[in-house]
Each structure stands twice: as C-alpha cells, then as structure tokens.
Amino acid sequence: DAGVTQSPTHLIKTRGQQVTLRCSPISGHKSVSWYQQVLGQGPQFIFQYYEKEERGRGNFPDRFSARQFPNYSSELNVNALLLGDSALYLCASSFPSGVGELFFGEGSRLTVL
Amino acid sequence: AQKITQTQPGMFVQEKEAVTLDCTYDTSDQSYGLFWYKQPSSGEMIFLIYQGSYDEQNATEGRYSLNFQKARKSANLVISASQLGDSAMYFCAMRVGGGSNYKLTFGKGTLLTVNP
Numbered sequence: 001d002a003g004v005t006q007s008p009t010h011l012i013k014t015r016g017q018q019v020t021l022r023c024s025p026i027s028g029h030k031s032v033s034w035y036q037q038v039l040g041q042g043p044q045f046i047f048q049y050y051e052k053e054e055r056g057r058g059n060f061p062d063r064f065s066a067r068q069f070p071n072y073s074s075e076l077n078v079n080a081l082l083l084g085d086s087a088l089y090l091c092a093s094s095f096p097s098g099v100g101e102l103f104f105g106e107g108s109r110l111t112v113l
Numbered sequence: 114a115q116k117i118t119q120t121q122p123g124m125f126v127q128e129k130e131a132v133t134l135d136c137t138y139d140t141s142d143q144s145y146g147l148f149w150y151k152q153p154s155s156g157e158m159i160f161l162i163y164q165g166s167y168d169e170q171n172a173t174e175g176r177y178s179l180n181f182q183k184a185r186k187s188a189n190l191v192i193s194a195s196q197l198g199d200s201a202m203y204f205c206a207m208r209v210g211g212g213s214n215y216k217l218t219f220g221k222g223t224l225l226t227v228n229p
Binding site for chain 2: 045105
C-alpha cells in the first residue's frame with residue numbers, strides 16, 4: 001500500500017512569492033495534518049483537516065492556508081514568502097480510530113532566497 | 114499548553130548495546146498520549162511506539178520500550194541491542210484529548226549515533 005505522498009520534494013522560491021504544497025494521504029485515512037520543521041527543531045503543527053473541515057490551527061500567520069479535497073488529499077499554501085519560511089513541510093495522515101498515530105510523508109523541502 | 118522536553122541533543126551508543134533517550138512532558142490534562150518517532154536523514158517521520166496516560170503497563174514494540182513514569186512526567190525510550198540503522202533523530206511527542214483531534218506537540222529531538 002502507498003504511504004503518504006507529498007509533492008514537490010524540493011523547491012526554491014524567492015521572498016514574496018507564493019507556494020503550494022500537495023499531499024495525498026494513505027488510502028482510508030480521512031485526517032490530514034501539516035507540520036513545519038525548521039532545521040534543528042521538532043515539527044510544529046500548522047493545520048489539521050478532518051473530513052474536509054479545519055479541525056485545528058497552530059500559531060502561524062494568515063499567510064498560511066490549507067484545504068482538503070473530497071478525495072482527502074490536501075494542499076498547503078503559503079503567500080508572501082519570507083526567509084524564515086524555509087523549512088521541511090511534513091504532511092501526515094491518520095485513521096479515525098486507534099491511538100491516533102500520524103503517518104508522515106517524506107516532506108517538501110522549501111528554500112526561500 | 115503542552116510541552117515536551119528532550120534534554121539530550123546527541124547520544125552515542127555502541128552497536129548491540131542498549132540506549133535510553135530522555136523525554137519529559139508537561140500538561141494539565143489527565144488524558145493524553147505519548148509517542149516516539151524516528152526521523153532518518155530522508156526526512157520521513159517513522160512511528161515507533163505509543164503510551165496512553167491510563168496505560169498501566171509500559172509499552173513495548175520489538176526492540177523499543179517506553180519507560181513511563183507518570184508521577185515524574187517522563188516517557189523515556191529504550192532501544193535494546195542497537196543497530197547501525199538506528200542512527201537517526203528521535204522525537205518525543207504528545208497528543209492531548211481524543212476524538213478527531215490529531216495535533217501532536219513535539220520535542221526538539223535527540224540525534225542518536227550508533228558506532229560499530
């Protein structure tokens with residue numbers, strides 16, 4: 001079975017540009033979460049979507065937005081990029097039962113110049 | 114607010130020996146879950162083990178065990194018989210609440226290096 005897939009894997013943008021990151025969850029998983037991992041730090045929660053509704057939002061500015069589609073895939077958008085947005089963006093999916101462990105993709109590594 | 118503290122930025126262990134990675138947590142909630150994840154250089158976070166706050170027995174998964182001391186608010190990961198492939202970043206994380214809330218709070222991680 002396919003795991004969580006993310007695209008693109010690497011990308012370079014300049015300050016002020018906009019970026020869209022994509023995520024496909026594991027089949028059957030209805031919850032998708034996004035995390036930002038700055039170099040040398042643990043992942044920080046950005047958003048969680050469940051059944052296409054936003055269920056949680058971390059302490060990130062309004063430049064960050066996301067949505068979940070009917071097939072449960074998700075997009076993360078970041079506008080007006082800043083140098084500090086350079087990070088590994090991780091998408092995770094989870095099954096609605098069990099202990100709630102998250103299954104992560106390999107991430108999208110964003111560099112802002 | 115929830116907080117996870119991992120005080121060991123880096124740890125070294127000889128192959129085939131056991132190693133303990135420390136994790137302390139802070140929350141005022143009575144119901145919570147504690148997770149350990151492994152992150153190789155590829156970037157993917159790999160789920161290792163889970164401990165619920167009401168679980169009386171320490172969790173075990175193969176070579177991984179979780180030393181859960183609720184009164185001390187600690188949830189240390191023990192890796193037995195270390196292997197070279199265990200070299201990676203290890204993150205402790207906590208989930209508060211339940212239902213469809215899947216937010217995890219992570220610590221800063223510990224870089225484990227297994228020496229041959």
